[in-house]
Amino acid sequence: MKYISTRGQAPALNFEEVLLTGLAPDGGLYVPEQLPQFSLDEIAGWATLSYTDLAFKIVQPFVGGCIPDADLKAIIDDTYVDFRHPAVAPLVQLDKNEWVLELFQGPTLAFKDFALQMLGRLLDYVLERKQQKVVIMGATSGDTGSAAIQGCKRCSNIDIFILHPHQRVSDVQRKQMTTVTEGNIHNIAVEGNFDDCQSMVKASFNDKRFLPADRQLVAVNSINWARIMAQIVYYFYAALALGGPHRKVAFSVPTGNFGDIYAGYLASKMGLPIDQLVVATNKNDILHRCISNNDFSKQQLEHTLSPSMDIVISSNFERMLFDCYDRDGAAIKDLMERFQTEDVKITDAAFANVRDLFDSHAVDDEQTVKTIAEVYEASEYLLDPHSAIGVEAARAARRNSDVPMVTLATAHPAKFPEAVMKAGYPHEPALPHHMADLFELPERCTVLPNDLAQVHKFVVDNITA
Numbered sequence: 050m051k052y053i054s055t056r057g058q059a060p061a062l063n064f065e066e067v068l069l070t071g072l073a074p075d076g077g078l079y080v081p082e083q084l085p086q087f088s089l090d091e092i093a094g095w096a097t098l099s100y101t102d103l104a105f106k107i108v109q110p111f112v113g114g115c116i117p118d119a120d121l122k123a124i125i126d127d128t129y130v131d132f133r134h135p136a137v138a139p140l141v142q143l144d145k146n147e148w149v150l151e152l153f154q155g156p157t158l159a160f161k162d163f164a165l166q167m168l169g170r171l172l173d174y175v176l177e178r179k180q181q182k183v184v185i186m187g188a189t190s191g192d193t194g195s196a197a198i199q200g201c202k203r204c205s206n207i208d209i210f211i212l213h214p215h216q217r218v219s220d221v222q223r224k225q226m227t228t229v230t231e232g233n234i235h236n237i238a239v240e241g242n243f244d245d246c247q248s249m250v251k252a253s254f255n256d257k258r259f260l261p262a263d264r265q266l267v268a269v270n271s272i273n274w275a276r277i278m279a280q281i282v283y284y285f286y287a288a289l290a291l292g293g294p295h296r297k298v299a300f301s302v303p304t305g306n307f308g309d310i311y312a313g314y315l316a317s318k319m320g321l322p323i324d325q326l327v328v329a330t331n332k333n334d335i336l337h338r339c340i341s342n343n344d345f346s347k348q349q350l351e352h353t354l355s356p357s358m359d360i361v362i363s364s365n366f367e368r369m370l371f372d373c374y375d376r377d378g379a380a381i382k383d384l385m386e387r388f389q390t391e392d393v394k395i396t397d398a399a400f401a402n403v404r405d406l407f408d409s410h411a412v413d414d415e416q417t418v419k420t421i422a423e424v425y426e427a428s429e430y431l432l433d434p435h436s437a438i439g440v441e442a443a444r445a446a447r448r449n450s451d452v453p454m455v456t457l458a459t460a461h462p463a464k465f466p467e468a469v470m471k472a473g474y475p476h477e478p479a480l481p482h483h484m485a486d487l488f489e490l491p492e493r494c495t496v497l498p499n500d501l502a503q504v505h506k507f508v509v510d511n512i513t514a
């Protein structure tokens with residue numbers, strides 16, 4: 050399995066190389082040259098597999114022999130041990146043909162654990178084998194950071210630096226990151242927004258000269274292909290549980306960096322019959338405007354009750370556009386470079402492709418709160434604000450009520466007490482047992498200005514010997 054860049058000018062890599070990188074040297078993102086294809090009969094044969102056995106079937110072809118099967122199987126078997134539900138990703142029914150897929154049963158209570166528990170173990174395995182030390186830089190709007198820290202904190206070959214927007218993540222999210230005080234974990238609160246953090250991380254990948262020569266820079270954000278790969282699995286798992294592949298299923302996905310829904314799009318390209326993919330956004334609705342109206346113009350980032358989706362510049366949309374432009378790397382390079390400085394439109398042909406693949410809907414804070422309240426009233430099921438946006442978008446954009454519609458519940462409501470209590474829930478939702486002492490633990494975090502040179506100095510000064 051080879052991985053190529055969306056901008057067409059970088060050397061192809063194998064899985065191990067792509068795991069240990071971030072952006073391609075031409076500024077693009079890596080994607081598989083060819084996707085594995087599964088027949089309906091093959092997929093149907095997986096209906097009784099456990100989550101981990103299914104994950105192995107889907108992940109193994111992407112690894113392309115870089116890790117022996119027995120070792121890969123052991124890594125995947127270990128990946129979900131800390132999930133709190135035996136199904137790993139349980140489905141909960143809200144109404145006739147309306148479901149939520151709970152992706153928050155992992156250690157940090159968000160869907161990011163699915164990929165970052167695996168990524169941490171893959172990195173540990175590969176780095177031990179190569180006896181190599183690396184630096185991780187990641188940007189978070191609240192959830193990737195803690196999931197990456199939990200996934201990687203035991204890896205002695207990794208120093209991890211996580212940038213989050215200062216005072217713009219929830220208290221639970223911040224404490225999940227800053228109370229992990231192992232020496233190789235560094236939290237940086239940037240005086241800026243998530244886009245600022247993400248653009249500093251991407252700039253670091255584009256020019257790595259700030260790092261000592263013996264350290265490679267590795268990504269934990271969804272620019273890292275391995276993140277996307279692990280997220281494909283739960284689309285198959287949910288569809289199989291609801292009668293797939295011989296019955297189509299629809300998905301609604303709370304969206305920010307476009308990694309999660311892109312994984313759903315890949316699942317369908319790999320052979321899973323999916324009826325509809327709904328891109329659900331908050332008021333930061335560039336993706337909704339682009340998908341519905343070919344308006345790909347950047348607007349000021351707004352802070353909302355769903356802070357993890359407060360993202361304007363969405364990394365993985367480029368991966369999807371690459372396909373919608375018939376894999377024309379030069380056209381994507383031109384489009385993405387112009388997108389930095391001007392309002393762009395995608396070509397008519399690419400727009401038609403996008404419209405074929407996705408529906409979209411944007412939900413503001415007022416409606417988010419209303420949906421949390423309505424769903425709780427109707428079924429006593431408490432949604433977090435991100436998942437509520439997914440449910441609301443599913444209801445608004447749904448095309449066929451005979452098809453099961455699955456909303457990805459991307460976070461646990463206890464991470465976002467503000468939104469939940471605005472919806473009339475009488476108290477802060479309880480944190481699961483393993484986090485009961487979160488608010489008593491000491492925190493370690495460094496506040497830095499929105500300045501790349503200062504962030505780089507901090508990174509270099511804190512790399513362990």
Ligand SMILES: Cc1ncc(COP(=O)(O)O)c(C=O)c1O
Binds near residue numbers: 305310
């Ligand atoms: C809780 C939650 N929901 C949804 C999203 C959006 O997912 P994606 O960035 O993969 O589109 C995020 C962050 O990315 C998140 O943390």
Ligand SMILES: N[C@@H](CCOP(=O)(O)O)C(=O)O
Binds near residue numbers: 188
């Ligand atoms: N919502 C994310 C933003 C980063 O997204 P990623 O999937 O690219 O890591 C977060 O919670 O940090």
